[in-house]
Amino acid sequence: MIGVYHPGTSLVHRAPALAKLGVLAALVTAVALIGSLAWLGVASVVVVVLFVLSRVPVRIALRQVAPILWVLAFAVPVQVIFGGWEAAAVMALRLVIAVALAGLYSLTTPVSATLDAMQALLRPFRRWIDPDRVGLALALTIRCVPLLAELVREVMEARKARGAEGSVLALAVPVIVRALRTSEHLGEALIARGFDD
């Protein structure tokens, strides 16, 4: 979801996030239940049509599916040995279709629209759960991934510069201290931006 969104004005881009989440859930569930190669072939065609409708460049679309191919490179041969080629093909198609659909959702939906959709979903339960708070927690979770990745990268560089590459302590202590300090600063920034309750 982070930095994946590809701006556009296609029908898929303009569809409400809540509807897209519903379709995504329904299609992934259907694909998980389908055991026939022929029907999975039909589902694959549907996915391709959705990608065409979204007008996302092929190169960017393939980048979403590429990581799962590495997993399949190991999983398919094992499945062929123990379950036969048909079971391996069903498993591979299911995974590729599910990942492609999730990728299509991320490519065509800004994170803020997903947060709005989640808040809309939670609204009927607002007596027990504060939708704004959940939305904010999700936003912060998403934000913290690149923030922590950058922090770990910097600490690893510093550790290397001090010649302590193998030391877990030299990695863990500064990362924890800086993560706590960063969370304090982030909290302060949220208060300054009006999220003070």
Next chain:
Amino acid sequence: MSEIVFEGVSHRFDQVLVVDDVSLVLRERRVGIVGANGSGKSTLARMINGLVTPTAGRVRVDGLDVARNGRDVRRRVGFVFTNADNQIVMPTVREDVAFTLRRHRLDRADAEARVDAALERVGLTALADRPAHRLSGGQKQLLALASVLVAEPAIVVADEPTTLLDARNARRVAEHFATLDQQLIVVSHQLELLEDFDRVIVMDEGRVVVDDVPTAALDAYRALIA
């Protein structure tokens, strides 16, 4: 212009007196605050929108007591931090600016218009859909400024906004700050940033030691740290 009043303000942190009995009235359009590390200047700036509550005395913004009316004051006072990375919440530039308006309950068209205007104001329109965390340091600081301006505050407080930037980016960010219509309170070590200001306050060991026009105040500060 707004009026910021410090009435006998002190702040103690872990038994250390960080701000010591400061009384000031700030009505000028652009006010600079300088001082060595630990002089209390950032704490003083944070008191303006209630990020830090004084342990003694009172801070008022346009008559509102910051300690009692924190939320109303924060709607009037925008804050730009030293490290813009700590201020970014959402993945893309546009979403991050729009994030500020989530609590403002504006309709979608109004919110989008304000986001577009804020991005244009700081020259980030072309980068609106880029991942925010992949911007350069200067661009991130401009994004932080846009995220503040979108709320249309009357006052902008900036705590060392150019400290982490290279000379070119610092100049670019400073130029944007210079053109703001809002009352501007800037804490900075970069003295050239404050040369065109209306008033400069020099702090040392928690106290205001000089309060004058920039030329006189900055000369006094240079003498103090020499």
